[in-house]
Amino acid sequence: MSETLYARVQAATEGTSYRLRRTGRGFDMTVNVPQVGRHTTQVHTYRVELQPREKTFTMTDIVRTRGESGGRTVERGRARYRTWSRSLDGSERTSFSSADGHRLIRAAAQELGWQELRPPTAKVALVFGAIGGLLALGMLIALAVVFWP
Structure with missing residues (x-):
């Protein structure tokens, strides 16, 4: 059952910037958040832990930020945020919403009858x-x- 969910999420993330990695109890879906700041990088991980017998899962957000001076922070829990940025000449615009990853995972799970805890x-x-x-x-x-x- 959990293999089917993993395969469904993997198919949904094809051609996107999301990366999947199996873990002992489920999988992690990771994405680099575009242009948080000039010298700041941020990586958002959606940690999905599966309980195949009950067909339930929990989703925890892990947001790792590395600052300009080398400082690092890690936030765990449920994170909902959006970022927007554009290049100096205005030709390139990027945006990110943490809700997009939540929706992607929930849609795949719901199609297979899984419930989120x-x-x-x-x-x-x-x-x-x-x-x-x-x-x-x-x-x-x-x-x-x-x-x-």
Whole structure:
């Protein structure tokens, strides 16, 4: 089953700048983000981990950036962003949207009946967001009780 999904994504990426690489639990789809900055390079990896028995998968974005002074950053989780650039003379324009890679993988998986699960990082963020919201609500109620005329 997972071989079929890999083959479907591979066929969808033919002729594009996306590169596929098998991993122990699924595959990585990698692309160089065009023209992030003059001396900055960025590589976006869509890490897809497959659970073939359940026909489910998780997708995690890994964005590696190398800065002008040699500094490096790595961001993991769910990344949604767009970049645009053009050459100095205006003749060449490039753009990149991280959502394009998400759509490509999801479309191939959906055609084969696979379902996407949230990655663990998204679940943790959701829990912390809920806790923060409840704390803020509790604080507002406490302030209303204390300062109500």
